[in-house]
Amino acid sequence: MRMTYREAIRAGLHQGLTTDPRVFLMGEDVGRYGGAYAMSLGFLDEFGPERIRDTPLSELGFVGAGIGAAMGGVRPVVEVMTVNFSLLAIDQIVNTAALYRHMSGGQFNVPVIIRMATGAGRQLGAQHSHSLENWYAHVPGLKVVAPATVADARGMLPAALAEPDPVIIFEHVMLYNDEDEVGDWQCDLTHAAIRRPGTDVSIITYGGCLPKALAAAETLAVAGIDAEVVDLRVLRPLDRQTIADSVRRTHRVVVVDEGWKTGSLAGEVIAGLAEESFYDLDAAPRRVCAAEVPIPYAKHLEDAALPSTAAIVETVRQVCGA
């Protein structure tokens, strides 16, 4: 079935709301407005205000309420408009959701799902455009996923609803209008996926950078470089096995990450390879990340600050000595 990334997320939400009476949706503008990215348009009429709950502009308050509800036995899906705003709720997420199973000696789990838009490219300015996935991927007790394909957008939410512990889902804003044929969307939340097999270099990426990496791989193929593209899918815990297996085959690696380079997930991937796959490396690993500036508003500057297909191609060429 052909659908957009946006429709896929919506279908997952709809499925959850339809099949499990414990599931409910809460967040800013999810009800009457239909969601900041129109994800829940019509849901209020279909499921009623009990289950489609508009919240005040208080991330700390409504994310905390969602966590409390999850501990109380229901299955809240909390929508935070962008990861940038989630910093207001980070105390609830890190100090409560992630820790309660541990601190209660296993008596309380927190099956909350927190969905956040992330990333730049829509000229929304610095306070709406950053990629802070790595802040959450740092924290034990959280599962962090980033659907990069329409099928994963369809399948990850139902999979997350089956998890007993908190799951954070990062939806890149530039993917919402992507369209693809979706067949079997059932998926796990443990494995990275090889989106394009190749033999010469591993391009490891996730989320909004996957289409850029795949485009770069096609350009490189014309130049005789056969790149493998690995979609991390799950940012915590990282599927280090799939990463290491890929690099064992290709011996070269470029990691593409829309976060800032310093302290990035890309850095974590490479550090893991340096520790576990050192003798598989035939060239120094490289990163393509966002420029270390607040993401600019002006279109040409925004483009220049973000990982580009051209930058990926150039970096891969360097790594391949071509």
Added chain:
Amino acid sequence: MREFTLPSLGAEMDSGKLIEWLIKPGEAVQKGQVVAIVETTKAEIDVEIWFDGVVGELLTVPGETVPVGAVMAKILTPDEAPPARTEGVRQRVSPAARRRAAELGLDLGAIVGTGEQGAVTLADLDAAAAGRPVPQATAAAASAPRPAPAAGTPDDRYASMRQAIAAAMSRSKREIPHYYLAQTISMARAVDWLTAQNAARPITERVLMAAVQLKAVARGLAEVPELNGFFIDGAFRPAPVAQIGLAISLRQGGLIAPTLHDVAAKPLVTVMAELSDLVSRARAGSLRSSEIADATITVTNLGDQGVDSLFGVIIAPQVAIVGFGRLAVRPWVTEAGNVAAVPTVTASLSADHRVSDGHTGARFLNALDDWLQRPEDL
């Protein structure tokens, strides 16, 4: 210990990008040996070294852009102890290649790396094991054709060459007050003489009129040295002999002016051989540093494009450029006073008025004419 520095490969050059070292630490080098390939805005140049020694340390890594005068390598003089592999210079080997070499029992010291920063890679091991020369590209594309190497696409090269030409020509027209002279010269004797000469030569060794003209220019300059040299710091510095820069258009666009050395002193066949060698290597992008830097005057020839005459723009700090149009059969009044169909060429001179005057330029064109009337003396 002597330092090998990046030479200036042209008046407009202020930096160069090291493409490749052709030497490695511990290796003996001789004066005149090509030791590195450096990319300038105009071309990739084979850079020579001007003293004997043993390579101590390579300080610049391939891909790095360094300013003119930067120390690129340390060279030990022959009497300094030549260590087989200099202390402190660790051979770079990729982790994967190190493990593979250990598994195969290969001696890494005998393998030249072609990876980043000269690192030995898996591809180098494969090449060494197979006993074949290491390909420029890594194993990544061993099976597939690969476009131009890292130096940039031909388009990039053309764009940067265009910028370099723009800068040089703008500077010339801004700073140098050109004056222009032209003279049509009968080539009857030169053509007859050359035809007779060539008749006795195998086709591959035949001499083109362009070589005869170059020789005549060099001879003429010996008589009018005010046009041969450099204008530097407000003063003319004459050059002892003519080192003729040859304007060569490149097939992908742009042009380059490498140098033919000591043209006046060389036999015509040698000039011809060097001329064809220079043109083909300029177009293949494999010029040597000694051929690119030190021209004292430039000759440009658009005759094969059918141009009657041309007036060149001087390449600073040179003070003149000589142009030749096509060899054309034109009506000509002979010495006997008859009009005859005679092969002629229009030679032109653009010269720096700060250094010479029209009178000097006219003397040169007369000298050139004179030499072309007695080609057997060239």
